[in-house]
Amino acid sequence: MSTGQPYLRVEHVSKHFGAVQALDDVSFEVHPGEVVALLGDNGAGKSTLIKIISGTFGPSAGTLVFDGRPTRLESPADAKALGVETVYQDLSLCPNVDTVANFFMGREKTRKVLGVNVLDEPGMQAETEQALRDLGTHIPDVRTTVEHLSGGQRQAIELCRFVHWGGKLVLLDEPFAALGVEQTRRGLEMIQRIKEQGVAVIVITHNVLHAFHVADRAIVMRHGRVTGERRLGNATAEEIVALITGELAA
Ligand SMILES: Nc1ncnc2c1ncn2[C@@H]1O[C@H](COP(=O)(O)OP(=O)(O)OP(=O)(O)O)[C@@H](O)[C@H]1O
Ligand SMILES: [Mg+2]
Known part of the structure; x- marks a missing residue:
């Protein structure tokens, strides 16, 4: 894997919502061209972590370091400006215009x-098709128009658009939850291709097999803490499941 500087370092991040401690001293890093699977049971804090990285809300404590720079994200727009994209199925494309217009x-x-300046429709179409x-x-x-495309196709368009415009980190929160078998397979392939473009990926999944299929590393969370981190090349599914359930301590 990449030996250079990580694209993102999460350092000692905690988050509480009133009395609920959703994240407790979470640290990890992700490198360009690396896929990290974020695993953990319901309520482990995965989505909360993704929302902090995507600028939806700030941490109660701790720091995000992008490209070596400690950064305070005030909004999702701040994260976007750094090249961070969060993909939720169906949410961010405009349904009533076509793929080219969305791109x-x-x-x-x-x-x-x-x-007279006019829209370069043929040029935009060719560039979209190439991307x-x-x-x-x-x-x-x-x-x-995008409203007539399937959920998986929309996800694919969103990811292509992001890579085409120079994105650095993609956050996927259970991207396959609503997809069929074939579309899930395509989605996994797409993550592989995004990785090959040097983009970092953090993907939340409950499916351990998907994690093994697509990720270089797994980070397992439980009750708001990171309880294990494994390179998937030399880990077993049983070991990862045991970390998720708490039968195996880090
Ligand atoms: N906005 C919020 N206000 C209050 N509590 C919250 C909020 N968001 C999350 N929590 C709490 O923080 C904890 C972690 O939730 P989070 O959604 O991050 O879990 P998760 O790992 O994504 O779970 P799942 O696999 O079910 O999606 C939970 O106890 C949840 O109830
Ligand atoms: Mg979640």
């Missing part, structure tokens, strides 16, 4: 026709 939302290309091809995604018609 270029806020970044539209124009060209001059008779001295999708590069990540092995096939959308039958990039001019179909």
Whole structure:
């Protein structure tokens, strides 16, 4: 794996909501081109951790270090500006326009026709199709409005768009929970391709087999703490499950 600087270091992060201690002194790091699976039983604190990294809310204590710089995120926009994208199924694409328009939302290309700026539709379409091809995604018609595409296709478009615009870290909170077998397989492949582009990925999953399929490392949480961290190349599924259930202490 990458030996350089981690893209993100989470240092001693805690979070409480009133009396509930959702995170307790969590530290780990993730490198460019590395996939980290975040595992743990319901209520372990996984989504809370993802929300802190995505700028949804701040930690009660501790620090996030992006590219070596300690950073205070005031909002999801701050995280986005650093190249952090959170993918929730169906949520962030505009359903009533097509794939091309979604791809270029806020970044539209124009060209001059008779001295007048017009949208460069053919150029944007070609670039969108190329970007999708590069990540092995096939959308039958990039001019179909997104509302007619499947959940898995929308997820794929979102991830391609992110990689195309130079994203650095993708956060996926149970991305396959609502997907069928074939779409899940495609989703796992897509994560592999995103990784090959040098993007860091943190994926929350309850499926230990998915973690082994796609991740380099697993971080297991329990009651708000990291109870184990394993390279998946030399761990067993039984060991990971035992960490999740608490039968095996770190
Ligand atoms: N906004 C909030 N207000 C109060 N308590 C919260 C809030 N968000 C999370 N919690 C609590 O923090 C703890 C961790 O929740 P979190 O959603 O991070 O768990 P999780 O690991 O994502 O679980 P799951 O696998 O069920 O999605 C839980 O006890 C939860 O009730
Ligand atoms: Mg959750």
